Amino acid sequence: xxxxxxxGQVHALPATELELPLGKKPRLxxxxxxxxxxxxxxxxxxxxxxxxxxxxxxxxxxxxISVLGKDVVDKSLEDGTEFDSPFEFRQEVxxxxxxxxxxxxxxxxxxxxxxxxxxxxxxSLPGEKVKARIYRNARLHSFADLLE
Numbered sequence: 001x002x003x004x005x006x007x008g009q010v011h012a013l014p015a016t017e018l019e020l021p022l023g024k025k026p027r028l029x030x031x032x033x034x035x036x037x038x039x040x041x042x043x044x045x046x047x048x049x050x051x052x053x054x055x056x057x058x059x060x061x062x063x064x065i066s067v068l069g070k071d072v073v074d075k076s077l078e079d080g081t082e083f084d085s086p087f088e089f090r091q092e093v094x095x096x097x098x099x100x101x102x103x104x105x106x107x108x109x110x111x112x113x114x115x116x117x118x119x120x121x122x123x124s125l126p127g128e129k130v131k132a133r134i135y136r137n138a139r140l141h142s143f144a145d146l147l148e
Contacts, residue, residue: 056103063101064118064141067109072116076140085137086115092133092147097124107141108132119144 051057065073076082087093087110095108106124110117118141121132132144 059102060120060141061139063099063107067099067107067118068116068140073140076116082139083137085142086110086112086117087119087134087137087142089137090133090135092131093119093144094129094131095119095121095144097121097126097128097130099126106130117141121146 051061073082093111095111097106097108099107101107101120105120105122106126106128108119108121108124108130110119119132119134120141121130121144123146124130130146131148132146134142134144136143
């Protein structure tokens with residue numbers, strides 16, 4: 001009679017029990033991690049890819065390019081600094097509006113001339129000096145709420 005293992009002990013399976021049934025496939029060790037990795041890679045690619053042509057994001061992107069200048073935008077894209085915002089979340093800044101977007105919102109330039117950046121805010125007209133609070137950062141521009 002075979003000796004049964006005690007509680008907490010593990011015994012080896014005989015070779016006949018190690019074989020898989022005909023309809024079963026063995027699990028691959030990295031199969032689950034591969035899907036997660038590809039989703040992460042896709043998100044990273046989506047973040048760094050330029051907006052889809054003729055989309056709302058593309059129209060806004062073209063407005064930002066027109067305010068900042070094509071050469072500044074190209075240099076920032078080459079350097080990889082297009083997501084390095086000079087503003088923190090909920091930072092309050094005083095701005096002068098320079099243009100109106102195609103969607104009716106105002107575009108202001110960053111007060112720091114060494115770091116070109118555009119700020120999108122509602123309810124303003126070109127030439128107005130406004131106080132705004134940053135609520136989101138994107139590629140070479142931030143979105144802000146109008147305070148004064």
